Amino acid sequence: EVQLVESGGGLIQPGGSLRLSCVASGFIVSRKYMIWVRQVPGKGLEFVSVISNDGSTSYADSVKGRFTISRDNSENTLCLQMNSLRAEDTAVYYCASSVTTGGGFDYWGQGTLVTVSS
Amino acid sequence: DIVMTQTPLSSPVILGQSASISCRSSQSLGYSDADTDLSWLQQRPGQPPRLLIYRISKRFSGVPDRFSGSGAGTDFTLTISRVEAEDVGVYYCMHATQFPYTFGQGTKLQIK
Numbered sequence: 001e002v003q004l005v006e007s008g009g010g011l012i013q014p015g016g017s018l019r020l021s022c023v024a025s026g027f028i029v030s031r032k033y034m035i036w037v038r039q040v041p042g043k044g045l046e047f048v049s050v051i052s053n054d055g056s057t058s059y060a061d062s063v064k065g066r067f068t069i070s071r072d073n074s075e076n077t078l079c080l081q082m083n084s085l086r087a088e089d090t091a092v093y094y095c096a097s098s099v100t101t102g103g104g105f106d107y108w109g110q111g112t113l114v115t116v117s118s
Numbered sequence: 119d120i121v122m123t124q125t126p127l128s129s130p131v132i133l134g135q136s137a138s139i140s141c142r143s144s145q146s147l148g149y150s151d152a153d154t155d156l157s158w159l160q161q162r163p164g165q166p167p168r169l170l171i172y173r174i175s176k177r178f179s180g181v182p183d184r185f186s187g188s189g190a191g192t193d194f195t196l197t198i199s200r201v202e203a204e205d206v207g208v209y210y211c212m213h214a215t216q217f218p219y220t221f222g223q224g225t226k227l228q229i230k
Contacts, residue, residue: 035219037167044224045159045167045210050217058217061119094166100179103155103214104172111166 002026002107004095009112016085016116022078022095022109029071033098034078035105036069038091038114048093049080063089085116120144122211124222130230131201139225141194141211148215149190151175155214158187158196161224162207170209171196203229 008020020036036048049059049069057069068081078095092113096105121144131137141156148154151174158171169178171187174194184199198205206229211222 044208045161045212045221047219047221050219056217060218096167101169101172101176104157104169104176104178105212105214106169106172106178108166108168
């Protein structure tokens with residue numbers, strides 16, 4: 001069974017760092033496209049970052065230079081290192097993967113809340 | 119970056135009637151449903167997004183056939199036939215044709 005479980009969210013002061021993890025089961029992370037998407041409570045979905053099966057990455061302009069997406073293949077985990085956090089980064093962060101559909105992101109985690117506040 | 123624009127932003131629908139949501143991209147995403155990565159997701163209150171449609175018109179496993187997708191180029195449509203109470207939520211289009219990916223603003227489906 002395919003499952004994605006995010007962790008690592010919490011309350012952090014502006015300027016601080018957090019590392020989000022997304023543990024996958026039922027498929028191999030390194031073989032699939034995976035994304036991070038965030039959602040301010042009550043607002044829409046915002047693309048954050050993607051990593052392809054060949055390791056190519058891309059970021060939204062709002063996080064470029066501050067966030068880094070990566071994979072830990074030994075743990076079958078997707079990661080998001082978030083530095084220089086700002087109040088506007090406060091959101092629920094979801095990971096998702098394109099496991100069976102090739103272009104559609106068919107499996108999503110439940111999300112982890114990041115709150116940036118002093 | 120490709121901008122995805124959805125209309126309407128809110129759609130009140132009578133149970134049993136149909137609803138259509140439009141998604142327009144700022145540049146062409148392609149014309150073949152074999153390789154055009156335009157998808158539709160549903161987000162029910164308090165839930166993560168759920169994939170409904172991928173590659174313009176392909177229904178994901180377990181999605182009722184009341185949901186259908188169509189379109190090509192820059193104009194795409196999600197149609198929900200015979201709307202049920204469980205369809206209440208926000209619907210998003212998303213493209214994954216080139217980096218970076220982007221979402222539409224979302225369309226809130228409500229029962230009238």
